[in-house]
Amino acid sequence: MDYTIKIGGEAGQGIQTIGDSLAKVFSLFGYYVFTHQEYESRIRGGHNFYQIRFSNRPMAASKSIIDILVCLDKESTKVHKDELSQYGMAVYDLKLTKESINDERFLNIPLLDMAEKFGKNKIMVNTVAIGAVLGMLNFPQEIFLSILQKTLGKKGDEVVQLNINSFVAGYEFAKKECLRCAFTITSHGKPKMLIGVNESIGMGAITSGCKFYSAYPMTPSTGIMLFLASKAEKYNILVEQAEDEIAAINMAIGASFAGVRSMTGTSGGGFALMVEGLSLAAMTETPIVIALAQRPAPATGLPTKTEQADLLFAIHAGHGEFPRVIFAPGSPDQAFYLTNKAFDISQKYQIPVFILTDQYLSDSQWTIDEIDIKGYKHTQYRIRGEKLESIREYKRHLFTENGVSVFGIPGTSTRLIVTDSDEHDEEGHITEDPDIRTKMVNKRFHRKWPSIKSEMGPPYFYGDNDPDIVIVGWGSTYGVIKDSIDILSKNKKIAMMHFSELYPLPDAEDYIKILKKAKKTICVENNASGQFARLIKTETGFEFNSAINRYDGRPFYSDLLARSINGIID
C-alpha cells in the first residue's frame, strides 16, 4: 500500500490545515508519511498544493503520481489532472470551481453546502474535505475524531460537535458516492512521530542547550524561529526578531561571547547580509550556529521554491581565511543529530558551523519512530567563576597546541575576556605585529583544522555492496535518491552515496575507492552547475561521469528521478 494525496487550491483556503490533519491521522495510525508543499509568494490567491504520501513501507520522498486529488479551485482540476494514477480519484466542489467536469475520475462533492448545513459556517469546508478524503479511503474515523477533541476541546462542546458533524457528513457522502473508489487500507505499525525538518532543527537546538536565537524572517528559514518562539517560555530560550540579518548575526555573536549557546537562521539573501558577521565570529573565535535554508536565487529569485545552489557560497562566504563546518541533513533525524553536532563542534573549536537545508526539505514532514538523545554530546566547554579565577594569567586567545584557547564567561570572575575584530595578541588587544599575525592565523586555522576534519562523519551508503552504478547526492536529496535506488535495485547493481557532513569533506579514501570502481557515477543536485561535483573534484580530484541537475525551483520526485537515472545508464 502506497498512496499519495494532493490538495490544491488558492493561498488562504486552508490547504495546510487539511494536509497537516491528514498527515497526522496517517502517522498516528502507524503508517510512514512524507509530505511536501509548494506555494507561491502571496497570502491570498495563486495556486498552491500540499502533497501527502503514506505507506506501510518506509519511504522518504514524494512521487509524481497521485491517488486522491482534492481540488479547492478550478486551477487544481486542470494542472494536476494528468498526475492521477490509473485508479486515482479527484474531488471538487462545483460551487468552488464553477465548472462541472465530465470525467468519471472527478467526483463533485458539495463541500461548501455541507459546511454551511452541518457546520453552520463556510470555514468548516476543511473539515468536510478531510471527512471526504477519509471516506473515499474507507479509513477508520476514530483517530481524526480524537484529534478534533484534543485540539478544539478548549473551544467548547458546540465547536467540537459542529466539526464532528461536518466531518461525518463529508465522510459519509464520499463513501457512498465514490463508486470508483477501490482503495484498500492495510495493516500498520505503532503510532509514529510526525516531524518537520525546521521543527527538528529547532528541537535539536533546544536539546543542545541553545538559549538564544536571533533572526530576521525569511522563507524558508522562518519556521525554525517560529518553532523556537513557541517553545520560548517552556525552555527559557530567548528568541529575538532582529531589525535585519546583520543585527541578527551580531546579536547571536554577542550572546555567545557573553556565555550562552546561540544561533541564527536565514536564507540566501539574508545570509549575504550576514557574511561580514560570519567573518567576525571567525576572527573573535566566537562559536555560532547558522541555519541556512536555501531557495532559488540570484537576488530574490523564487522566494518560496527550492534549490541547492548556496553550497559553494557557504563554503567561501566571508572575507579572509578561517575554518568552518557545513552540515546538510537529508531528513528530520539527520537534522536533529547534526544540529546537536553543530553546537558541539562550534563550541569545541570556537568556530562557525552551518546547517544547510532548502525549501523542499524545510517544509517537508516525515514520520520517525523515536528520537533518542542518549548518544548526543552535552559537553560544557565554557568555564566560569572559580575555575576561571584559578587561571593565573588568563588570555582569551592564548596560543595552544591545538589552537583552542579556554573561553571564559565574562563577569563571572575577575579575569577579563577581551577580543577584537582587528588582529589581536593573545590577550585580545589590537596589534599589527607580523609575527603575532602569522601565529594567530596558524592558531585559528592550521592548528584547529586537522582535528576539525577528523570530526566529519563518512557518507551514508545504501544499496548494492559492490555497485556498478553509484548515485551521489547531498542534503535534501537523501530521501528521493534512496527511493529511486529501491525502484532501480531490482535488476541493477546500484547504490547511493549521500553526504550530510559536507565540509570539510570526510576522509576520502574509502568512498573514492568505491566511486573509482563503479562504471557509472551520477551526481544528483538541485542546482545548475553541479556545485558538489565541483567540490569533490577540487578536494579529491575525482570526477563524476554523469550529472542530473534540476533548477526549475522544484524538487526531484522519486519515480521521475529513477526514470532519469535509467535514461543515463541504459
Add this chain to the structure above:
Amino acid sequence: MVSLTDYQGNIPAWCPGCGNYSILRAFKEALVELNIAPHEFTIVSGIGQAGKFPHYLRCNTFNGLHGRTLPVATGIRLANHKMLVIAVAGDGDCYGEGGNHLIHAIRRNIGVKLFVHNNQIYGLTKGQASPTSMEGMFTKNQPFGVLSGQLNPVALAIALDCSFVARGFAGDINHLKLVMKEAINHEGFALLDILQPCVTFNKVNTYDWYRQRVYNIEDEYNPEDRLSAFKKSLEWGDRIPIGIIYINKRQTFEERIPFLKDRPLIDHELFTDKWTDLVKKALDEFF
C-alpha cells in the same frame, strides 16, 4: 575599593590633544566613583578612533565591526542582564553605518549605555564628512562642501522616545563624568552624545568653537517633559546645551522577558536531569 590604576591599559595611539583623552579620563573617574571594577562590565566598541577606547582601559572587551556595536551589546546584555554593558562608538560608526541598529536599540529600550564620541568627522579614514558634519563644511571628499543636512542624534532619539538622552563635551571633564554616571545608573537604554574636538581633521568644530557655544542646561529644566526636551534638542548654532536632555523611565526590554526575572540567561542550566525530562516530554509533542 577600585582605583584609577586598576584601569591602566595600553598606551593610546590617538593624536596629541585628541578629545578622546578627556573622554577616557572622565570615564575612568566615573567608574572609580561608582566603584565598578574592571571585570564587572563589558565594553563593546566598533571601528574608528573611538573603537580603540577599551584597549586603553582594562575591562571585558568586544571590539567588533564598524557600525555593529549595538547588536553585539544587545546580545551580551540579553545573555547576562546582571552585567553592565557599555557600547562605545563614533559618529560615523553609530549614526552612519549602524543607524538602523540605533533606531531599534532605542525602541527595545535594552539596558545598554551608548557613548558616542561625536567629532563630526571621520578620523580613522582621514577627514571625510560624517553624518553629523555641518552642512557646507569642505573636506577632501566633499569638494562642494557637505551637501546633506546634519544629523541631530539628540532630536532623533527623543523622537523615538529614547529613555535617556544626554549630551556631554570632551572639553568639560567634570560635567562629562557626571553625565556618564547618570547614564550608567539609568535602567534602560541611554544615549550619551559626546562632542569631541578632532584636532587633526575638523578645523571647524574646534575646542574654541565648542567652548564659545556649549552651556550647562539650567537647574530648573525638567528632562521628563518630552516637548520641552524636543525643543532643547533643536538648539544648535550659537548655543549648544549639554547635560541630561530627556528621561522617560519606561520598562526595559529585559524586564519584559518572564524567565529573566530571577536570573540571567547565562545562569540557566544547560544539561541537568530535570532538563532531560523536559526534552523527553517535548519530543512526545510530535506524536
